[in-house]
Amino acid sequence: MKVPFSKFVALxxxxxxxxxxxxxxxxVAVAANFTKPMEAIAAEFEKDTGHKAQLSFGSTGKLxxxxxxxxPFDVFLAADDSTPMKMDxxxxxxxxxxxTYAIGTLVLWSAKxxxxxxxxxxxxxxxxxxxxxxxxxxxPYGLAAMQTLTKxxxxxxxxxxxxxxxxxxxxxxxxxxxxxxxxxxALSQVFKDGKLNSGSAWIxxxxxxxxxxxxxxxxxxARNNAxxxxxxxxxxxxxxxxxxxxxxxxx
Numbered sequence: 001m002k003v004p005f006s007k008f009v010a011l012x013x014x015x016x017x018x019x020x021x022x023x024x025x026x027x028v029a030v031a032a033n034f035t036k037p038m039e040a041i042a043a044e045f046e047k048d049t050g051h052k053a054q055l056s057f058g059s060t061g062k063l064x065x066x067x068x069x070x071x072p073f074d075v076f077l078a079a080d081d082s083t084p085m086k087m088d089x090x091x092x093x094x095x096x097x098x099x100t101y102a103i104g105t106l107v108l109w110s111a112k113x114x115x116x117x118x119x120x121x122x123x124x125x126x127x128x129x130x131x132x133x134x135x136x137x138x139x140p141y142g143l144a145a146m147q148t149l150t151k152x153x154x155x156x157x158x159x160x161x162x163x164x165x166x167x168x169x170x171x172x173x174x175x176x177x178x179x180x181x182x183x184x185x186a187l188s189q190v191f192k193d194g195k196l197n198s199g200s201a202w203i204x205x206x207x208x209x210x211x212x213x214x215x216x217x218x219x220x221x222a223r224n225n226a227x228x229x230x231x232x233x234x235x236x237x238x239x240x241x242x243x244x245x246x247x248x249x250x251x
Contacts, residue, residue, distance in 0.1 A: 061138025132183030
């Protein structure tokens with residue numbers, strides 16, 4: 001039996017209306033190092049699911065403080081695993097929602113071509129004036145930089161030369177603009193699809209700092225937000241995995 005065209009149009013409109021009605025917005029707090037990958041993932045997430053991800057970026061410590069003080073986030077992507085673990089204990093997050101979405105990599109980077117060698121020997125040069133480092137109290141990549149310099153026995157010599165960023169984005173900007181010759185940043189900020197975007201870099205060996213396991217949680221207030229659950233499921237899926245790996249993260 002043929003369906004009259006007018007009824008077909010009405011039925012299609014009804015389906016679209018129902019889909020739009022089910023679509024929700026998820027407010028996402030994202031650690032600054034994951035800015036580029038998350039922007040790409042959020043765009044694909046919206047196309048594939050109809051849900052919208054509203055992103056806010058910052059240091060893990062500051063985002064945690066905002067959430068603890070009632071900021072209206074639904075999902076939190078931290079740059080460590082200890083902060084989400086603490087949130088579980090404080091009942092700020094949905095039990096059982098915590099998972100590792102990426103494993104970060106620390107890199108010593110300079111905007112100058114050929115300035116950083118493949119072994120990080122540049123750190124021993126006496127003519128370095130400034131080294132950009134993220135605040136180790138609020139940014140896990142800053143803490144990793146401190147651990148690295150401590151193991152190398154260079155912390156005391158270089159500490160007076162630190163230019164401290166509030167988060168890893170500001171730290172990268174210090175190095176990118178030349179306000180610091182060098183910066184300890186996230187590999188994802190200077191790397192894409194297997195190659196360095198610009199400048200020169202030393203990928204810091206993983207044995208020089210504690211693993212940067214980046215965990216995500218759904219916040220307790222978002223237990224009934226379908227978009228929050230959909231985003232977490234999407235982050236665990238194959239499309240997100242391709243994006244995450246393309247920026248140099250481990251899974």
